[in-house]
Amino acid sequence: MLVETYFDERAPGSANTGEPVIPYPQLLGEALTVWQKYLPIRRPIENLQSWWLDSEVIPGSVITEIERAKNAIGLFDRVEIWRRTGDPMAVGVIEGREPRYFSIVRWGDADITLEQAKERLREEKWVIWFSATWGMCALLILIVAAIVQL
Numbered sequence: 001m002l003v004e005t006y007f008d009e010r011a012p013g014s015a016n017t018g019e020p021v022i023p024y025p026q027l028l029g030e031a032l033t034v035w036q037k038y039l040p041i042r043r044p045i046e047n048l049q050s051w052w053l054d055s056e057v058i059p060g061s062v063i064t065e066i067e068r069a070k071n072a073i074g075l076f077d078r079v080e081i082w083r084r085t086g087d088p089m090a091v092g093v094i095e096g097r098e099p100r101y102f103s104i105v106r107w108g109d110a111d112i113t114l115e116q117a118k119e120r121l122r123e124e125k126w127v128i129w130f131s132a133t134w135g136m137c138a139l140l141i142l143i144v145a146a147i148v149q150l
Helices: 029-038 060-071 114-149
Strands: 002-005 041-044 078-083 089-094 100-108
Touching: 002 060, 029 114, 060 078, 060 089, 060 100
Parallel strands: none
Antiparallel strands: 002 100, 041 078, 078 089, 089 100
C-alpha cells in the first residue's frame, strides 16, 4: 500500500501576518474541484483508533501524520477523510466564509495523479452516459415490441 504525505517542514513562514505556518499544500482551483469529485465520500475524523475504511484500519504511518496535523494547535478546524474505494485522502479544513482545504496524506491508490483522476472522471462520465443511452434504447425496443405484439 502506497502512503504519500504532503507535510513540508520547509514551508515558508509568514512573519508579518502572525498567521500560523501551514506545512501542507492548499487545494485550490482545478485541483480542489477534481479531488472533491474523484473522492466524493467525506467524513470528519474524531477518533482515529476506531476509524475503519472498508474493514481496514488506517495504516499506522497515516495515523501518525493525521495526528501531527490535528495536534498542531489552531492549524485546522477539522480533519476529514475524502475517499472512494481503495483511495482515501486526509484533508485539513479551515472554516470561514470560504473554507480552505489542505492535503495531509493519501494512501491506497495514492500514486494516482491529478491528471489520472481527471481522466478517470471523464471515463466514468462516458460510461454512465452510454449505459443510460443504451438502457433507454433497450427499453424503447421492448415497448415497441410489446405494442407490435398487441
